[in-house]
Amino acid sequence: MKTITTPIIPVTPTYAKVEAPHELHLEAICVFAAIGFFLDTDTYWKDEVVLRPGCQYTISDDGYLLESIPWFEWHYTPDKTRDFDATLHEFTTLFESIIEEQTVGKKVILPLSGGLDSRTQAVALQHLKASVNSYSYDFQGGYKETQIAKAIAKVCDFDFTAYSIPNGYLWDVIDDLATLNRCESDFTAPRQMAIVDEFDTMGEVFSLGHWGDVLFDDMGVRDDLPLKEQVNVLHKKLIKKGGRDLAVQLWTHWNLEGDFDSYFESRISTLLSAIDIPNSANARIRAFKSLFWAPRWTSVNLAVFASKHPVTLPYYDQRMCEFICTVPEAFLANRELQIAYIKKRAPKLAKITWQEQRPFNLYTYPKNKIPYNLPYRITNKMERVFQEILGKKYVERNWELQFLGVSNEKKLYDCLSHKNFSDFISKDIVDDAYYGLQTKTPLIYAHQVNMLLVLAQFKRFKNE
Structure with missing residues (x-):
């Protein structure tokens, strides 16, 4: 044993x-x-x-x-003896200690985005005078996220490389990716697979910012929300667009007992009820996501990074999880702790655009509302319309680059139409999703195609 x-x-x-x-x-x-x-x-x-x-x-x-x-159970035991400043000080000491332990003496590879999690890491790594090689990527024909990342790297004096995720790279790496994530995730979410070979010479250890956005924010609900309504909230957060329809079709196709909706709701209700946090709906939903979402979704594609170098995740650290259980929800809401940390340690980084609140930064984002944001919204809309007039589609999601277009559509259909798969899932279900993706409402079918592609790869590997 x-x-x-x-x-x-x-x-x-x-x-x-x-x-x-x-x-x-x-x-x-x-x-x-x-x-x-x-x-x-x-x-x-x-x-x-x-x-x-x-x-x-x-x-x-x-x-x-x-x-x-x-040996550990998520809880909500806010330390009422600490005010915000004391909590910020404790976070600062803890976060920087974790980062230092994870990266000391090594060349750090830091993926940078336009958000807050990797920016918070950049602050700590700069403060610790770490040796950092940073990078970022955006989509061909999409928002230039690399511009924000490049500005962060420049302020921190980090080496930086910008990448553009190309059209159709997936078909050259799909077998390797299926092996790495064991077909337990879709294949377009881990866009890092597009540049996986570049990681070889970047450094010695990854510092990854996954899960910071969940731990350091509220869940957008009242803290006194009843359990049944918490289940409803999670149901909406979990089910992807088009996901329920595909699940119901499969449930019927396989002649399973009962119905999918009842089965799924029962599972969610049972798991959520077992989390003993009666005093905060936000903390309970965060705990649910950390128990079931982080390890089974977020962690799955960490295997891509780990195939090249060791990975470190400061927000996954046991001490960080224990700390979060003691922080009052009011201090976590709206990313207040991370924002205050960046402002205090690195004011210049706080002045760089926050992608989710663009064109505003960490000082000005409260103005991201009418009428203050109208000029940007109008300009952004005009740029997209002009791009469409020129026949250039504005790309927001990786599946648009991997699934759409004549060459991609052929390779996709080849993967979805092999005999082993058609014996497993009805051709009618596959064709409904595949041809639906070619319509004017592809968002409804994109998730379905993503999941059917994963199931097709699983079935192919299982029969080899």
Whole structure:
């Protein structure tokens, strides 16, 4: 026997066997199709599970799960003795200590975006005088996110490289990506796969900002929201556009008992109810996402980075998770702690555009409302219209570059039409999504095609 202790937020999944038939877990696959990741301990198979976060497990010599005991449970115990300034000081000390421990003496690879999480890391790394090689990417024909990242890198005096995600790269790397993420995520979300070979010579360790936006913000609900309404909120957050329709089609196609909606709602309600945080709906929803969303969605594609260099994630650190449980929601709401940290440590970085609030920065973003933002909104709209007139589509999402266009459509259909897959999922379901993507409302079908492509790759690999 062996003992396995899982982190609060695991970077990589740990699998174990359970006593059950070795057959596909079709209900779990329907949920996967609806939300884009496997829920809780689910996998493709009934006799295989992923170990939950924050638990100590006993595993038999032949890989079977024998016993589990939680060692950490998310809670909401705000420290009312700390005011905002004291909380900011504690965050500053903790965050910079974690960053230093994770990167000291190494050439750091820092992906930069136009948001706050990587900017917060940039502040810490600059303060610590770390050796940093930074990079960013945007989409061909899309918003130039690299301009913001380049400005951040310049202020910090980091080496910087800008990349543009090209049209159709997916088809050259899809097999490698399916191996790396085990077909447990779609293939267009991890756009880092487009430049994966560039990572070889960039540095020694990644510092990744994943999950900061969840830990350091509220969930947009009243703290006294009843449990049933919390379930409704999560239902809306989890189900992707077109995801429910695909799940219902698969449920019917496979003749599963009951109905998808009842099954899914029951699963969500059971998991959420088990989180013992009665005093804050925001904290409970954050805990749910950290338990089930982070390890089964966010962490899945960290394998792309880890295939090249070790990865470090300051927001995943046990001490950071424990700290968050003690911070009053009022200090987390609207990214206040991160914003205050950046303003205090690096005012010049705070003056650079915040992508989510563009064209405003961390000092001026409260003005992102009418009438102050009208000039930018009008100009931005005119630029998009002009681009459309010239026949250049404005690209906002990676699937637009990988799925649309004659060459991409042919390669996509080839992947979706092999015999092993048509024996598994009805050709009518596949064709409905594939041809729907070519219509004037592709957003409705993009997620469906994404998930069907993953299932097609899984089925192909399973039969090889």
